[in-house]
Amino acid sequence: MRKGKTFIICGPSGVGKGTVVARLLASDPSLYFSVSATTRPPRPGEEDGVHYHFLSMEQFEQWIAEDQFLEHAQFVGNRYGTPRLYVDRAMAQGRDVLLDIEIQGAEQVKRKRPDVVRIYVAPPSWAELERRLIGRGTEDMEKVRSRLARGREEFSAAKDFDYFVINDTVDRAVEELRAIMTAEHCRPEERMALIDR
Amino acid sequence: MRKGKTFIICGPSGVGKGTVVARLLASDPSLYFSVSATTRPPRPGEEDGVHYHFLSMEQFEQWIAEDQFLEHAQFVGNRYGTPRLYVDRAMAQGRDVLLDIEIQGAEQVKRKRPDVVRIYVAPPSWAELERRLIGRGTEDMEKVRSRLARGREEFSAAKDFDYFVINDTVDRAVEELRAIMTAEHCRPEERMALIDR
Numbered sequence: 099m100r101k102g103k104t105f106i107i108c109g110p111s112g113v114g115k116g117t118v119v120a121r122l123l124a125s126d127p128s129l130y131f132s133v134s135a136t137t138r139p140p141r142p143g144e145e146d147g148v149h150y151h152f153l154s155m156e157q158f159e160q161w162i163a164e165d166q167f168l169e170h171a172q173f174v175g176n177r178y179g180t181p182r183l184y185v186d187r188a189m190a191q192g193r194d195v196l197l198d199i200e201i202q203g204a205e206q207v208k209r210k211r212p213d214v215v216r217i218y219v220a221p222p223s224w225a226e227l228e229r230r231l232i233g234r235g236t237e238d239m240e241k242v243r244s245r246l247a248r249g250r251e252e253f254s255a256a257k258d259f260d261y262f263v264i265n266d267t268v269d270r271a272v273e274e275l276r277a278i279m280t281a282e283h284c285r286p287e288e289r290m291a292l293i294d295r
Numbered sequence: 296m297r298k299g300k301t302f303i304i305c306g307p308s309g310v311g312k313g314t315v316v317a318r319l320l321a322s323d324p325s326l327y328f329s330v331s332a333t334t335r336p337p338r339p340g341e342e343d344g345v346h347y348h349f350l351s352m353e354q355f356e357q358w359i360a361e362d363q364f365l366e367h368a369q370f371v372g373n374r375y376g377t378p379r380l381y382v383d384r385a386m387a388q389g390r391d392v393l394l395d396i397e398i399q400g401a402e403q404v405k406r407k408r409p410d411v412v413r414i415y416v417a418p419p420s421w422a423e424l425e426r427r428l429i430g431r432g433t434e435d436m437e438k439v440r441s442r443l444a445r446g447r448e449e450f451s452a453a454k455d456f457d458y459f460v461i462n463d464t465v466d467r468a469v470e471e472l473r474a475i476m477t478a479e480h481c482r483p484e485e486r487m488a489l490i491d492r
Contacts, residue, residue, distance in 0.1 A: 218483075220490055253490070261478065262486035274481055280474035281458065286415075289459035293417055293450070 100292075102130075102189035103282055104211065106197045106204045107275075108256060109219030110249030112231040114265045118219060119198055121272045130188035130195045135161065138176035151181060169199060169206035180207070194279060201252045204259075215282050217275065218256040222266040224249070297489075299327075299386035300479055301408065303394045303401045304472075305453060306416030307446030309428040311462045315416060316395055318469045327385035327392045332358065335373035348378060366396060366403035377404070391476060398449045401456075412479050414472065415453040419463040421446070 109115045123129050135151040137158050146152045153161065158177050161167060170179030180197060188195050197207065197214075204216055221227035227249060231242045256262070261278050265271040306312045320326050332348040334355050343349045350358070355374050358364060367376030377400065382392050394404065394411075401413050418424035424446060428439045453459070458475050462468040 217481075220486065223490060253487075257483055257487060259483055261481040262483050263481055264486060264489065274477060277474040277477035278481060280471060281478035284414075284458040284460055284471055284475060286454055286456055286459050289417065289461060290450075290454060292461065293420060 100192055100283060100288065102191065102193045102195060103279070104185060104189065104195040104197060104207075104214045105275075105279060105282075106199060106207060106214055106216045107219060108199065108201050108204050108216065108252070108259070109265075110221065110227060110252060111245045112227055112234065112249075113219050113221050114230065114268065114271075115198065115219050117268055118263075118265060118271045118275065119196060121268060122196070122275055125272070125276070126194075128193050130184070130193045132180055132185055132195055132197045134199075135167070135170075135179045135181050136176060137178075168197075168210055169203035171200065171203060201255050215261070215278070216256075216259040217261045217263055217278060218253075218259045219271065220253065220262050220264050221249075222264055297389055297480060297485065299388065299390045299392055300476070301382060301386065301392040301394060301404075301411045302472075302476060302479075303396060303404060303411055303413045304416060305396065305398050305401050305413070305449070305456070306462075307418065307424060307449060308442045309424055309431065309446075310416050310418050311427065311465065311468075312395065312416045314465055315460075315462060315468045315472065316393060318465060319393070319472055322469070322473075323391075325390050327381070327390045329377055329382055329392055329394045331396075332364070332376045332378050333373060365394075365407055366400035368397065368400055398452050412458070412475070413453075413456040414458045414460055414475060415450075415456045416468065417450065417459050417461050418446075419461055 107115060107119060119131070123131055133147065133151060135153050135158065137153055137155050140146065140152050144150065158179065161179065161181070162170060166182055167179040168182050168185060170177060180199060180203065185195050207214055208216060221230070224246065228242065228246055231237065231245055263271050263274045304312060304316060316328065320328055330344065330348060332350050332355065334350055334352050337343065337349050341347065355376070358376070358378070359367060363379055364376040365379050365382060367374060377394055377396060385392050404411055405413060418427070421443065425439065425443055428434065428442055460468050460471045
């Protein structure tokens with residue numbers, strides 16, 4: 099049985115990563131999408147273990163002390179992390195794993211697991227990303243500008259990533275992500291072991 | 296316009312590389328399959344520029360002196376080489392290029408062009424390769440054994456290749472080759488230049 103691989107998906111707010119990831123998951127039930135742990139309280143409708151693993155601050159710090167996270171970070175007073183356990187279990191079952199995390203988290207994971215594959219989902223252009231962010235209609239121009247500025251910064255930081263997928267159409271982006279996952283299972287380390295000598 | 300990339304396909308005699316390459320070429324007319332140059336005389340039905348570029352020994356040596364080959368070698372008194380000109384022309388037109396060459400040639404090309412992608416087409420097992428070689432019915436057991444021994448040697452030499460495609464079924468091998476070509480066009484060097492700043 100082939101071993102699972104971990105793919106990190108990063109990209110700026112508004113690029114349409116959620117749609118692309120949802121399509122990918124729908125097309126391949128064997129894919130495991132990593133559920134983050136957080137200390138923020140659940141919102142109405144959010145289920146433990148589905149949307150997040152909801153932890154107390156004490157539990158979260160315990161998990162850090164036990165090296166239970168592949169990466170973790172803090173945003174506006176709440177903590178977020180990627181639990182190692184579920185990722186490792188899925189990979190041991192031969193399932194590929196998707197991590198939808200921030201670029202700083204991607205760097206943490208890469209240091210712990212040099213064999214992860216890092217994919218950056220990019221907009222066709224910054225003008226297009228601005229249109230998409232404004233089109234959402236949920237944010238004022240101040241927030242749109244700050245998200246764009248952050249996106250451009252992360253774009254430069256992502257130059258060491260393995261792949262860039264441009265989300266001009268969802269179909270094409272999904273096709274490219276699938277191709278990347280297929281190709282990464284054709285690496286000699288994995289394949290040479292499969293051929294009897 | 297995207298720039299073409301060069302993909303080297305190696306693999307042991309009998310693995311079915313010809314079938315896989317033919318299917319790949321039929322499915323994508325933009326692919327350029329590199330035609331080798333040789334000093335051996337044309338066989339009945341062989342056309343210059345289609346099956347080979349037929350050169351005299353003097354011309355071949357002239358081309359070497361002018362650094363016109365990406366790689367060249369000698370087999371049983373005849374010389375064979377991959378002309379640089381047609382490869383470069385196709386890539387400049389945005390076409391991907393396939394080189395079906397020996398593993399020593401692949402090493403020569405890699406030294407000259409570090410950005411080539413090297414793919415090894417492997418049999419599912421050595422027993423299966425033996426069956427395929429015997430099944431051809433064109434060679435005596437002595438030749439089959441020598442081809443198998445050479446295949447095993449090359450297999451070890453191919454451990455530095457970028458990808459291994461196992462030809463268990465032609466459909467799957469072709470799908471993997473296509474995925475590799477798609478993925479290799481998602482590299483940051485190529486993609487970052489496409490996104491306006």
